[in-house]
Amino acid sequence: MDSARTAALExxxxxxxxxxxxxxxxxxxxxxLTPWNAVAAVILAIGVPCLIYRFAAGLGxxxxxxxxxxxxxxxxxxxxxxxxxxxGGFTIGASVQLLGLKEFHAIERPAILTAFVGYVMAxxxxxxxxxxxxxxxxxVVNAGSASALFEIAWCVMCYTTVxxxxxxxxFFEWLGWRRIHTVMKKALLALTVxxxxxxxxxxxxxxxxxxxAPTKLHPLWYSPFIFIFFFISAILxxxxxxxxECAISHKVFARRLEGQPHVDADRLTIGLGKAGAIVAFAxxxxxxxxxxxxxxxxxxxTGYGALFLxxxxxxxxxxxxxxxxxxxxxxxRLVKLAAAMTIxxxxxxxxNVSVFAFNxxxxxxxxxxxxxxxxxxxxxxxxxxxxxxxxxxxxxxxxDPAFSNHE
Amino acid sequence: MRLTRRSFIRVAGVxxxxxxxxxxxxxxxxxxxxxxxxxxxxxxTRCVGCRGCEAACAEANDLxxxxxxxxxxxxxxxxxxxxxTVINRxxxxxxxxxxxxxxxxxxxxxxxxxxxxxxALNKLPTGPVTYDPSKCMGCRYCMVACPFDVxxxxxxxLAPRVRKCTFCAPRQARGLPPACVExxxxxxxxxxxxxxxxxxxxxxxxxxxxxxxxxxxxxxxxGGTSFLYVSDVPFEQVGLQAGVPEKPYPELVAGALGAxxxxxxxWPPLLMGLxxxxxxxxxxxxxEADGKxxxxx
Numbered sequence: 001m002d003s004a005r006t007a008a009l010e011x012x013x014x015x016x017x018x019x020x021x022x023x024x025x026x027x028x029x030x031x032x033l034t035p036w037n038a039v040a041a042v043i044l045a046i047g048v049p050c051l052i053y054r055f056a057a058g059l060g061x062x063x064x065x066x067x068x069x070x071x072x073x074x075x076x077x078x079x080x081x082x083x084x085x086x087x088g089g090f091t092i093g094a095s096v097q098l099l100g101l102k103e104f105h106a107i108e109r110p111a112i113l114t115a116f117v118g119y120v121m122a123x124x125x126x127x128x129x130x131x132x133x134x135x136x137x138x139x140v141v142n143a144g145s146a147s148a149l150f151e152i153a154w155c156v157m158c159y160t161t162v163x164x165x166x167x168x169x170x171f172f173e174w175l176g177w178r179r180i181h182t183v184m185k186k187a188l189l190a191l192t193v194x195x196x197x198x199x200x201x202x203x204x205x206x207x208x209x210x211x212x213a214p215t216k217l218h219p220l221w222y223s224p225f226i227f228i229f230f231f232i233s234a235i236l237x238x239x240x241x242x243x244x245e246c247a248i249s250h251k252v253f254a255r256r257l258e259g260q261p262h263v264d265a266d267r268l269t270i271g272l273g274k275a276g277a278i279v280a281f282a283x284x285x286x287x288x289x290x291x292x293x294x295x296x297x298x299x300x301x302t303g304y305g306a307l308f309l310x311x312x313x314x315x316x317x318x319x320x321x322x323x324x325x326x327x328x329x330x331x332x333r334l335v336k337l338a339a340a341m342t343i344x345x346x347x348x349x350x351x352n353v354s355v356f357a358f359n360x361x362x363x364x365x366x367x368x369x370x371x372x373x374x375x376x377x378x379x380x381x382x383x384x385x386x387x388x389x390x391x392x393x394x395x396x397x398x399x400d401p402a403f404s405n406h407e
Numbered sequence: 408m409r410l411t412r413r414s415f416i417r418v419a420g421v422x423x424x425x426x427x428x429x430x431x432x433x434x435x436x437x438x439x440x441x442x443x444x445x446x447x448x449x450x451x452t453r454c455v456g457c458r459g460c461e462a463a464c465a466e467a468n469d470l471x472x473x474x475x476x477x478x479x480x481x482x483x484x485x486x487x488x489x490x491x492t493v494i495n496r497x498x499x500x501x502x503x504x505x506x507x508x509x510x511x512x513x514x515x516x517x518x519x520x521x522x523x524x525x526x527a528l529n530k531l532p533t534g535p536v537t538y539d540p541s542k543c544m545g546c547r548y549c550m551v552a553c554p555f556d557v558x559x560x561x562x563x564x565l566a567p568r569v570r571k572c573t574f575c576a577p578r579q580a581r582g583l584p585p586a587c588v589e590x591x592x593x594x595x596x597x598x599x600x601x602x603x604x605x606x607x608x609x610x611x612x613x614x615x616x617x618x619x620x621x622x623x624x625x626x627x628x629x630g631g632t633s634f635l636y637v638s639d640v641p642f643e644q645v646g647l648q649a650g651v652p653e654k655p656y657p658e659l660v661a662g663a664l665g666a667x668x669x670x671x672x673x674w675p676p677l678l679m680g681l682x683x684x685x686x687x688x689x690x691x692x693x694x695e696a697d698g699k700x701x702x703x704x
Contacts, residue, residue, distance in 0.1 A: 100685025131545020
């Protein structure tokens with residue numbers, strides 16, 4: 001009876017400390033009234049009903065998908081782009097855990113959290129896009145092993161689980177569960193190996209999907225090596241996302257970082273910029289190699305050629321030079337600009353492959369419906385809100401000092 | 408040292424095994440067995456455009472009857488979720504009409520079935536490419552993969568299905584020809600063994616070399632298809648897709664799909680090696696630092 005009373009006394013304080021950030025409920029609710037939250041609320045107020053409407057009325061009523069365009073924004077953006085932009089998780093994880101680049105330790109947790117949230121949102125988007133989402137279990141029991149999509153289904157499933165397990169390290173720190181925290185922390189090395197393995201496979205397999213569309217995907221984008229392009233650009237996206245995220249996090253969560261051991265974010269950015277320059281240039285070179293190999297030079301002077309050049313020169317070559325210049329002359333802002341451009345370029349690439357340059361010979365065109373756009377926006381918003389909610393509570397931007405018993 | 412060699416042999420063995428298993432899985436295009444499968448020869452020079460095949464198809468598949476009226480007035484039509492075959496009109500070389508028939512080509516190594524992650528689409532050993540909605544999760548990758556734009560999706564439905572010609576698999580199982588062939592009054596459609604139809608097609612081309620295009624459409628397209636076409640107008644004109652690669656589609660992706668066994672066997676030892684290397688480097692650095700301190704002390 002006595003213990004019941006202490007539990008009853010403890011519970012509200014736990015809730016107040018851990019969930020309400022130490023505020024009383026009215027204070028906490030008042031603290032949510034900010035302009036950005038208002039924007040998020042509007043996006044969700046439109047997007048969530050659209051998502052419900054898709055399940056109530058079907059794909060035909062909610063999307064502009066057609067017989068010629070079976071894949072639209074939800075695959076091209078939510079899935080293709082969501083997954084590639086979440087590549088920071090395995091890129092930084094591998095740098096810290098496997099390559100021993102300890103200086104990136106401070107950004108490992110945010111990168112893993114971004115990846116986890118990103119994958120969960122991509123899967124939600126996928127479930128909205130699938131015509132018969134309840135049959136998704138068939139991918140497990142009814143292995144179509146000759147399909148790149150089968151590989152993706154398995155890897156995304158496994159990798160999301162790995163990310164969840166990696167995320168439990170800060171989660172248990174937050175809850176103060178020492179014993180299991182120690183176990184998970186020891187498992188981190190093995191989980192990182194798995195994360196690199198699964199990421200290599202599905203990031204490249206997302207490109208392999210289009211190997212089956214040689215007549216439909218424009219020759220400037222179609223290449224037997226498209227899966228290598230997808231993998232290299234995933235690493236590039238991972239590096240660039242971490243730079244941008246680092247910049248935003250340190251501004252947005254400045255108060256959260258007060259009193260924590262100082263991390264030289266600028267030095268990290270420069271270090272990532274060096275890596276970005278090399279990977280971006282390699283990616284540009286490979287893309288050019290793809291054009292040579294596909295004898296697609298002639299198309300460069302067409303409208304699609306302009307689209308391709310904007311993507312590869314404007315958003316790969318130029319940022320790679322900016323990265324190199326910025327890293328060499330320690331111009332942090334230039335590196336951040338290069339990162340933002342690179343991300344835009346990779347989003348553009350995924351949309352080009354799956355929407356704009358797809359069906360290039362077919363007069364039918366696809367443009368997403370307003371409902372597709374609002375669902376995609378809502379998913380991104382939910383991701384950002386979830387990220388913020390967790391960062392404000394759990395030890396993501398730093399390790400809980402009570403737990404950093406090593407070194 | 409001995410341990411390293413042993414683990415190397417283990418990795419190499421697993422890798423080689425995985426690669427072999429995968430290469431055994433990939434289909435190698437049309438084989439002698441495939442040629443004995445059933446096929447249909449479409450001779451566009453013999454088609455009179457009566458659209459009896461459309462009506463018979465609708466009846467056999469419980470679909471609404473095709474629209475009535477003159478083909479010229481109906482305009483260009485395509486297959487839909489409720490019309491598995493359609494006839495389109497085009498101009499003949501010396502004036503007059505030519506008709507093109509569209510339906511599923513029933514590839515020997517179908518792109519759709521290889522794309523399907525849940526094996527809802529299957530190439531039956533008896534020839535037809537069929538679809539099972541109870542397995543389908545609705546990813547629509549089959550539609551992306553099909554070079555002939557055949558699979559159609561019921562976007563309006565809450566439990567949408569992929570819809571397409573079944574090669575009348577149920578009828579064939581009863582020993583009957585496909586409904587469209589049975590209904591054809593002009594001899595434009597011939598049902599038979601694929602290898603016999605190929606011979607017949609070539610016999611017709613050699614018999615009237617000035618008339619026919621010197622190629623059988625479907626002999627090599629996408630690795631070979633069950634529906635074969637001969638024509639006296641360019642194949643594109645009767646609605647057939649130009650530029651379809653001759654490679655069987657599953658082979659287009661076989662190389663990339665060979666990567667996972669390699670990644671799964673090579674990455675862990677490689678990454679652990681990198682880890683061991685970086686750890687050793689740290690240790691050496693630490694020891695050197697300690698050593699220096701001792702010297703100073």
